[in-house]
Amino acid sequence: MTSTTRSTARPAAPPPVLRRGRVHRAWWVAAVAALAITGAGAFATLPGLLVDPLHREFAWSHGSIGFAVWVNMALGGLAAPFATALMDRFGLRRVAALALTAVGTGAVLTTVMTSPWQLTLYWGLLVGIGCGAVAMGFAAVVAGRWFRARRGLVTGVLTAAGVFGQFVFLPVLSWGVERYAWRPTTITVALVALALAPLAWWLLRDHPADVGLRPYGATAFVPRPTPVPGAFRHALRVLRRAARTRTFWLLAATFAICGASTNGIMWTHFVPAAHDHGMPPTAAASLLSLIGVFNVAGTVFSGWLTDRFDARLLLTVYYLLRAVALACLPSLLGPQTTWPLVVFVVFFGLLDVATVPPTIALATLRETYGERDSALVFGWTLTFHQVGAGAMAFFTGLLRDAAGSYDTAWLLSAGLCALAAALAWSIRRPSPAQPTPR
Structure with a gap:
């Protein structure tokens, strides 16, 4: 195996031609990446299930628990661009394996905590950084290195993998928390x-050139780029260069609102909000799990649309529809699962992560940010997504403590989505045509 730190020593000779009908290695790499992202995605589910148990056991305020979630999401977002740079320097395998180890370790330590600062340290720091390293930025690197055709579709599938981890584990975790308490459940996910x-x-590979292949859909062999020394400095240089473009800041703002209206409020506070209206936590978790089911379909379909239509238009429509849905939610919550609430769940699920493929398409334009740095630019955009999500999780907890209700937070989130729609439409249309799928 070629070392991930070695400069590209492979000659630009034609690689072996795949036999007709043989599955390209890129799809296997994508499958393994999807498993890692799925595992990390399960941890995005737990905070919403732990708010009430931690509040009851330790008498911690919603705000203090929300602060730990803020640190988790913010550091997860901040880790994304640096993890992307480290993947360039040390390879996908090393970064992904180390990140998953950090996630498991942090979750185990959480079960022995006794103070809010320990929740912030174990869950906020270790789990946050680990999950951030194998999230959407990781998906962008895999899609960018291994695929030339079907990139939007692969991005949608890998993004949906994180949501898949959420909804697959959610009903089981909710049942586990209710039946066996939160500690054994957390250990299981760890x-x-x-x-x-x-x-x-064992299974991930860093670059197609490592195994003598072209990226999927490429017409020529692509040598492995020479790793850039000083991964952290390079990440900051890319940020400074991207920050000079208007598109970057518009994408950062819209993606921050995306995080606030999904991870920040929905995945963190929907279960306790529904419980405030008399709904059992397991029923609320099942509804949240149903959002995850439709997330997969919505994200994959959005990836397919991104390969064919203007990404700016897609973002504008998605955010407008999300604003309408969130504005209706306070009137739909109650002790029972009604049909209007189920319709909301399906509708919101289709929109929840659908914003990711068009955002990646705009953030990773090689004509704007270059072949090497496009995934890193998206990593910085993801930082804003997670900071927005964490800020909303914290602020929503404070609103709940002050007002005794989540209604104001839902309406605030709807207003932010309407603003995101306007910002998305103001992004300049990319001049180069996007490659069409083969």
């Missing part, structure tokens, strides 16, 4: 992450 770490090390 073991999943720790089991995935050696699997990622």
Whole structure:
């Protein structure tokens, strides 16, 4: 195996031609990456299930728990661009395996905590950084290195993998918290992450050139780029260069609102908000899980649309529809699962992560940011997504403590989505045509 730190020593000779009908290696790499992202995605589910148990056991305020979630999401977002740079320097395998190990370790330590600062340290720092390293930025690197055709579709599938991890684990975790308490449930998810770490090390490959292949859909062999020394400095240089473009700041603002209206409020506070209206936590978790089910369909379909239509238009429509849905939610919550609430769940699920493929398409334009740095630019955009999500999780907890209700937070989130729609439409239309799928 070629070392991930070695400069590109492979000659630009034609690689072996795949036999007709043989599955390209890129799809296997994408499948392994999807497993890692799925495992990390399960941890995005837990904070919403732990708010009430931690509040009851330790008498911690919603605000203090929300602060730990803020740190988790913010550091997860901040880790994304640096993890992307480290993947360029040390390879996908090493970064993914180390990140999953950090996630599992942090979750285990959370079960022995006694103070809010420990929740912030274990869950906020370790789990946050680990999950951020194998999230959407990781998906962008895999899609960018291994695919030339079907990139939007692959991005949608990998993004949906994180949501898949959320909704697959959510009903089981909710039942586990209610039946066996939160500590055994947290240990279970930690073991999943720790089991995935050696699997990622064994099966992931860093670049098509490492195994003598072209990226999927490429017409020529692509040598492995020479790693850039000083990964952190390079990440900051890319940020400074991207920050000079108007498109970057518009994408950063819209993606921050995206995080605030999904991870920040929906995935963190929907279960306790529904419980405030008399709904059992397991029923609320099932509804949240249903959002995750339709997330997969919505994200994959959005990836397909991104390969064919203007990404700016897609973002504008998605945010407008999300604003309408969130504005209606306070009037739909109650002790029972009604049909209007189920319709909301399906509708919101289709829109929840659908914004990711068009955002990646705009953030990773090689004509704007270059072949090497386009995924890193998206990593910085993801930072704003997670900071927005964490800020909303914290602020929503404060609103709940002050007002005794989540209604104001839902309406605030709807207003922010309407603003995001206007910002998305103001992004300049990319001049180069996007490649069409083969």
